Amino acid sequence: MENKLYGFAGKILLVDLGAGTTTAVSSEKYRQWGGGHGLGSALFWDYCKDKTITDGRDPKNVMVVAASPFSGTNTPSAGGRCEVVGVGVGQYPVSWYTRSNFGGRFSATLKYAGWDAVVVMGRAREPVWLDIRNHEVAIRPAGKLWGTDTKTLQQKLWQRLLEEAGGMEGWYRLPGKRGPEYSTQKPAILCIGPAGEHQVAQGCLIHDSGNGAGQCGFGAVWGSKNLKAIAVQGSGAVAVADPAALAAARFAAKEHYAADFDNPDLRHWGPFGVPAWPVIFFDQPNEHRRVQACQGCIAGCRARFNVGYGNEVSCQETEWYSPHVIKWCKGDKQKASEIVYKTADLCNQLGLNSYPMGIGLDWLIGLREEGRLGPGKEIDSKLDWDKVGSLEFIRELLEALARGEDIGALVADGWVQGAIKAGREADWRSGKLLFTYWGMPEHGYDSRLELEWGYETLICDRDMNSHSINFIFWFVNISVIYGFKPRISAEKLVKVATDKMKPWVSGPEALDYATANMYSDAVMDMVRWHTFYSRFWKNSCLLCDFRWADLFNTNRPDLSGATASETAGEQVFWNAVTGEHLSFNDGIARGRRIWHLDNAIWALQGRHRDMMVFADYVYDKDCDTFEFPFYLWPCRNSAGEWEYTDLLHRRLDREKFEDWKTRFFKKEGLDPGSGRPTRAGLKEQGLEFVTAELERHKCLGREDKV
Amino acid sequence: MSTLKRTEAERLLAEVPYRDRLRTVRMAMPSGMRPVSLRSLEEVGWFLEPSLRTLPGIRLENLADWIEKNFADLETADKLRRLTRESPSPAAACKAAWSVITARVEEARGVVDG
Numbered sequence: 001m002e003n004k005l006y007g008f009a010g011k012i013l014l015v016d017l018g019a020g021t022t023t024a025v026s027s028e029k030y031r032q033w034g035g036g037h038g039l040g041s042a043l044f045w046d047y048c049k050d051k052t053i054t055d056g057r058d059p060k061n062v063m064v065v066a067a068s069p070f071s072g073t074n075t076p077s078a079g080g081r082c083e084v085v086g087v088g089v090g091q092y093p094v095s096w097y098t099r100s101n102f103g104g105r106f107s108a109t110l111k112y113a114g115w116d117a118v119v120v121m122g123r124a125r126e127p128v129w130l131d132i133r134n135h136e137v138a139i140r141p142a143g144k145l146w147g148t149d150t151k152t153l154q155q156k157l158w159q160r161l162l163e164e165a166g167g168m169e170g171w172y173r174l175p176g177k178r179g180p181e182y183s184t185q186k187p188a189i190l191c192i193g194p195a196g197e198h199q200v201a202q203g204c205l206i207h208d209s210g211n212g213a214g215q216c217g218f219g220a221v222w223g224s225k226n227l228k229a230i231a232v233q234g235s236g237a238v239a240v241a242d243p244a245a246l247a248a249a250r251f252a253a254k255e256h257y258a259a260d261f262d263n264p265d266l267r268h269w270g271p272f273g274v275p276a277w278p279v280i281f282f283d284q285p286n287e288h289r290r291v292q293a294c295q296g297c298i299a300g301c302r303a304r305f306n307v308g309y310g311n312e313v314s315c316q317e318t319e320w321y322s323p324h325v326i327k328w329c330k331g332d333k334q335k336a337s338e339i340v341y342k343t344a345d346l347c348n349q350l351g352l353n354s355y356p357m358g359i360g361l362d363w364l365i366g367l368r369e370e371g372r373l374g375p376g377k378e379i380d381s382k383l384d385w386d387k388v389g390s391l392e393f394i395r396e397l398l399e400a401l402a403r404g405e406d407i408g409a410l411v412a413d414g415w416v417q418g419a420i421k422a423g424r425e426a427d428w429r430s431g432k433l434l435f436t437y438w439g440m441p442e443h444g445y446d447s448r449l450e451l452e453w454g455y456e457t458l459i460c461d462r463d464m465n466s467h468s469i470n471f472i473f474w475f476v477n478i479s480v481i482y483g484f485k486p487r488i489s490a491e492k493l494v495k496v497a498t499d500k501m502k503p504w505v506s507g508p509e510a511l512d513y514a515t516a517n518m519y520s521d522a523v524m525d526m527v528r529w530h531t532f533y534s535r536f537w538k539n540s541c542l543l544c545d546f547r548w549a550d551l552f553n554t555n556r557p558d559l560s561g562a563t564a565s566e567t568a569g570e571q572v573f574w575n576a577v578t579g580e581h582l583s584f585n586d587g588i589a590r591g592r593r594i595w596h597l598d599n600a601i602w603a604l605q606g607r608h609r610d611m612m613v614f615a616d617y618v619y620d621k622d623c624d625t626f627e628f629p630f631y632l633w634p635c636r637n638s639a640g641e642w643e644y645t646d647l648l649h650r651r652l653d654r655e656k657f658e659d660w661k662t663r664f665f666k667k668e669g670l671d672p673g674s675g676r677p678t679r680a681g682l683k684e685q686g687l688e689f690v691t692a693e694l695e696r697h698k699c700l701g702r703e704d705k706v
Numbered sequence: 707m708s709t710l711k712r713t714e715a716e717r718l719l720a721e722v723p724y725r726d727r728l729r730t731v732r733m734a735m736p737s738g739m740r741p742v743s744l745r746s747l748e749e750v751g752w753f754l755e756p757s758l759r760t761l762p763g764i765r766l767e768n769l770a771d772w773i774e775k776n777f778a779d780l781e782t783a784d785k786l787r788r789l790t791r792e793s794p795s796p797a798a799a800c801k802a803a804w805s806v807i808t809a810r811v812e813e814a815r816g817v818v819d820g
């Protein structure tokens with residue numbers, strides 16, 4: 001049993017667009033990396049011949065779309081997530097080797113077709129799409145598909161593939177081992193829209209209506225490779241090592257940790273046990289909706305509506321334009337709802353990442369108010385800025401952004417780059433253009449307060465977007481805002497949560513964000529734990545960030561969440577699916593190794609510790625610019641007692657944070673002078689195979705400083 | 707019967723210059739805090755309207771100061787200060803503030819529209 005690649009489809013698809021060839025290689029060698037991100041990093045290392053590139057549109061870039069052993073299984077909130085890696089587009093000062101992630105059913109279908117990952121190399125001479133039907137793969141000319149939006153593209157491809165099936169109404173035909181097989185399942189398509197085709201930094205990848213790999217410009221990467229879409233049809237299954245154990249773990253998760261469907265606790269604390277509820281932030285179009293979810297999710301967060309728009313959209317895309325829309329509609333929420341949801345649809349159809357837009361639009365409006373933006377102004381724009389808030393305006397703006405025209409030309413390589421080009425660098429430095437790290441917008445959590453968010457983002461490659469610790473903020477602050485006594489005391493919460501992090505952290509002080517403790521080793525250990533947890537369990541195994549890690553859970557008498565538990569912990573699912581005997585902490589150690597491999601790639605790209613800094617305002621100004629009332633977090637008071645404390649009105653101290661970085665590098669066996677890998681550190685991580693390449697490029701760190 | 711003069715009512719319905727806007731946030735779990743700029747009392751009302759899905763992130767004491775400074779509406783500002791002190795929770799205070807602001811805007815509109 002140990003030798004079989006349980007959980008893995010067994011093959012990886014190499015696509016060389018330049019040569020027009022496709023090849024299959026065994027997944028066996030890559031098993032050690034898990035799936036998703038780890039698998040992607042290992043493949044990138046092996047197949048990207050020049051890792052010094054810093055623009056994802058370089059034809060030498062290699063991009064990997066990777067499933068995990070959980071893909072296509074019923075592991076809760078994991079079966080449908082998919083990871084994308086490669087050098088990105090639009091970050092600042094450098095577009096790092098980076099990652100993005102999306103949900104739906106693509107990764108599961110890829111597995112059912114017999115593939116664990118697709119590695120895309122080179123640049124096609126003309127626009128193409130990739131047709132995967134089980135083991136048969138073809139690179140096909142895109143023809144008139146190039147130029148379509150993501151909705152039209154998917155509809156056209158579904159129709160074409162049906163027609164090619166030979167006219168059996170509603171049935172797709174796939175090659176099987178014993179002849180043709182038939183399926184009514186629509187092919188899973190991952191594609192780009194006009195934004196990707198025009199290679200703008202906000203170009204993203206879209207699957208079905210509302211699943212997007214948004215951050216880091218992977219749509220632009222595909223556009224540069226002339227790759228319009230990957231369509232997958234699969235009729236196989238995932239071989240699970242111990243199906244009974246998998247079913248038992250799923251039932252245990254449902255019974256002990258998930259929401260009670262009939263009697264949900266609406267004041268529940270903890271991400272895993274929340275009732276299924278669409279994560280949409282503006283009044284929904286109407287009440288006639290169905291729940292929609294990624295494959296295998298235990299508590300879906302999407303919806304489909306009978307009005308025909310807003311399907312599957314979720315989270316930030318349902319909110320960023322809304323303040324302007326409400327104003328435009330003079331408070332009419334019904335009317336506003338239509339514009340908000342159609343705007344989200346438009347972004348998805350154009351293949352545009354909406355994440356930077358709320359903050360970006362805020363900045364542009366400010367420039368316009370100051371008389372700097374408009375027809376013939378310092379920043380020339382012919383858009384009708386008097387109509388901000390209308391559907392008409394946003395359609396024009398989004399089209400311009402997607403095609404790199406008008407204001408879109410300014411920010412085509414990234415928003416910070418655009419600010420610099422316009423002579424407005426000071427706006428970025430001062431936080432007026434609220435892009436905090438790596439040329440990316442603040443996620444909505446201020447790095448001066450929410451330490452793990454900021455610190456982790458800087459030691460990685462992008463806005464880290466991992467909410468496991470951040471849920472503390474939400475459950476505590478929402479309780480207080482509504483006048484409820486917090487369900488879990490500060491003392492109990494930090495204990496329950498940090499018990500899950502041992503031995504990586506020594507105790508509850510790891511979550512003490514008080515100013516006196518914010519640069520401590522304890523906080524650093526928590527950041528390390530969370531970085532490595534995310535690198536393996538979330539980004540590689542592809543557990544959904546909205547549900548995992550479940551550190552605390554009020555559905556349980558002991559308040560301890562599903563994470564690392566004996567019945568429904570991450571490792572229980574992993575072992576049931578793969579047949580391995582991995583402990584929860586073994587997984588985190590794997591995440592650490594993956595992070596070190598990533599860091600080796602960043603070093604080759606030229607990373608130095610001096611680049612790992614926040615925008616100046618984080619150090620220069622206290623966090624009190626906005627009117628939010630408080631930012632409560634568990635802290636110890638001067639008497640040593642735990643209480644929920646307001647963290648507002650502070651800033652980061654440059655020197656102390658630099659010292660924090662030094663200690664972090666030392667602890668990870670990196671050269672503290674540069675943050676680069678050392679020979680000994682790489683050996684410790686079992687990464688000797690990267691040493692020669694680092695040495696050749698003079699990117700190895702100095703041992704004597706560690 | 708409103709005691710507002712027409713000029714006062716007009717001022718209450720006006721928009722302040724961009725530089726005097728009130729910078730608030732909308733809190734959306736788990737997306738984060740999103741900046742929202744408010745420039746009129748009417749917009750403040752829309753912003754405060756209770757929603758099942760997001761929360762207004764605002765310090766009502768500062769809102770009161772902003773209203774007093776920009777709209778010279780001491781009466782509304784004092785009401786907000788009082789309900790900030792007396793409300794059982796920030797959410798309840800925001801809901802009450804929404805009623806206060808909405809009523810004030812209606813009153814001003816009544817005066818302006820005759």
Ligand code: SF4
Nearest residue numbers: 293294297300301544
């Ligand atoms: S919580 Fe939402 S994003 Fe996560 S797996 Fe479920 S449906 Fe997908």
